[in-house]
Amino acid sequence: MTNTQMLRDRFAVVGNPIGHSLSPTIHSAFAQQTNQAIDYQAVLVAVDDFEQWVQQFFDEGGHGLNVTLPFKTRAFTLADQATPRAQAAGAANFLMRDEAGSIIADNTDGKGLVTDMTVNADWPLRDTRILLLGAGGAVRGVIPALLAEAPHCVFVANRTPDRAQQLAQAWTSDAIPVSGGGYHEVPTEAWDVIINGTSTGLSNEMPALPESMAFSPLCRAYDMAYGRAPTPFMAWASARGVAEVLDGLGMLVEQAAESFFLWRGEYPETTSVVSSLRAASGG
Ligand code: NDP
Numbered sequence: 001m002t003n004t005q006m007l008r009d010r011f012a013v014v015g016n017p018i019g020h021s022l023s024p025t026i027h028s029a030f031a032q033q034t035n036q037a038i039d040y041q042a043v044l045v046a047v048d049d050f051e052q053w054v055q056q057f058f059d060e061g062g063h064g065l066n067v068t069l070p071f072k073t074r075a076f077t078l079a080d081q082a083t084p085r086a087q088a089a090g091a092a093n094f095l096m097r098d099e100a101g102s103i104i105a106d107n108t109d110g111k112g113l114v115t116d117m118t119v120n121a122d123w124p125l126r127d128t129r130i131l132l133l134g135a136g137g138a139v140r141g142v143i144p145a146l147l148a149e150a151p152h153c154v155f156v157a158n159r160t161p162d163r164a165q166q167l168a169q170a171w172t173s174d175a176i177p178v179s180g181g182g183y184h185e186v187p188t189e190a191w192d193v194i195i196n197g198t199s200t201g202l203s204n205e206m207p208a209l210p211e212s213m214a215f216s217p218l219c220r221a222y223d224m225a226y227g228r229a230p231t232p233f234m235a236w237a238s239a240r241g242v243a244e245v246l247d248g249l250g251m252l253v254e255q256a257a258e259s260f261f262l263w264r265g266e267y268p269e270t271t272s273v274v275s276s277l278r279a280a281s282g283g
Contacts, residue, residue, distance in 0.1 A: 008039040010061065011263065014053065015068035018044045022249075022277060023066055026256045029276070030268035038264075045071070051078050054095065058103060064096040064263045066256070069199065072107075072137035079105030088144040091137040094259050106262060109138060110145025112255025113195075113224065113248075118149065120250050120271070123220050125149035129189060132156045133207045133233075134197035135163035135180070138224055142197065143171055147178070155187060156180035159198070159207065183208045190216040194242070196233040201225030206232035215242060224248040228281045250274050 013023040019042075027040040045053045050071050055078075057065065067075040072091040076082060079095060080102035086092045092105035117123045130151045132139055135158035146154065153176060158164035161182035168180030186209065194215075200206050201223060221237035226249040230238070237245045253270050261267045 008037045009063040009263075010057075011038055011040040011064045011066075012043045012057065012062070013040075013066040013068060014043045014045045014050070015071060016044055016047055018042045018068070021068070022252060023256060025277070026253055026273055027260060029273045030257065030260045030264075033268050034264065034266045036264055036266075050074055054078060054103070058095075058097045062097075064094070064259070066259055067093050067095060069137070072141070076105050076107075079103045081105070083107070085110060085144055089137075089141040091140050093141065093255065094262065096263060106259075107141045108255040108258035108262075109141035109251070110143070111258045112251040112253075113142045113222075114145045114149060115254040116246070116248075116250035117193075117222060120254070120274075121220075121244070121246055123193070123244070125151055125193065127152045128192035129216070130154045131186065131191045131194045132197060133183075133195065133209075134158055134199075135160070135167050136197070136199065139197040140167065142195075142224075143167065143178075146195075147171060147176055151176060151193075154178045157183050157186050157207070157209075159183070161185065184210055186210055186213060188212050188214055190214040191219055192216045194219065194221045194237065196221075196223040196225065196231070199225070201227070201231040201233065204232060206236055209236075213240075215240060218243050220244045220246075222246050222248070224251060226252060249277060253277070 021042040024040050031038045076092040082105040086105045086107040089107045094106040128151045156164040164180030168178045172178040219242050221242045223231045223233045225231050226247040234245045253274050257270050
């Protein structure tokens, strides 16, 4: 091992599965851009071993972790402290150890999604009617950031309706009504923004949305999933004449940029990283 490798701060993204992760490529691009030496690995952790693995990583001097499916709720639970946005989500995609040795949980997914939609894509969210599909860790993570953009209303639709209803009850307010239910209960009003936060893309499927759905003339569709080809949800939205359709690659890079900033104190430039990832995937 060279001196440079010995001095590198250790980071990782942990999940199960993890083989698809672009996070090591993204973080090494950020490190190169900001002249920092870091060691960032993708690690497959057995479902039963997560808490023990995290503890050992930090005990052995690891600096920070990103956490992905299916561990985000457990990452939040195991932490000694959580930031307000992780508490709001009840899920964490970010862990670090502070100087006193406490494990701190944060959630950068909401910041990543909203930055990609509002800054990179220039999609306005204020006063829009948002249909949010899914009620898992990713959706819980992004709801606070979406509501901070002051949409007109949000409907959360999920295969298991109870989970959507519980989420809606937790977030609804006089200022911004949030309701929830199954896909067959999606109101027939004209949606301005439809966000797919389900994991259906991983199995090349899409949520069972009703045929009766209506779209506003400027309706935009965002899939948090990403890959070489458009997801079934993106194809579905394009076929219905939705004005703009985006995948979640920009969200991935933006949530990583926020993580990098929290760990390293420098905010990396993201546009060139998204472009080079798209070029590498042939997109
Ligand atoms: P979870 O496992 O926590 O939640 C999965 C969600 O998908 C649940 O709402 C589940 O419904 C739903 N679902 C799963 N299979 C089906 C199906 N066959 N039909 C309908 N609904 C289904 O996953 P996450 O929330 O962590 O991740 C969701 C997606 O978001 C993934 O594709 C992930 O890659 C992506 N993501 C992207 C990020 C990015 O940076 N671009 C960041 C975070 C996530 P039910 O409750 O009924 O089980």
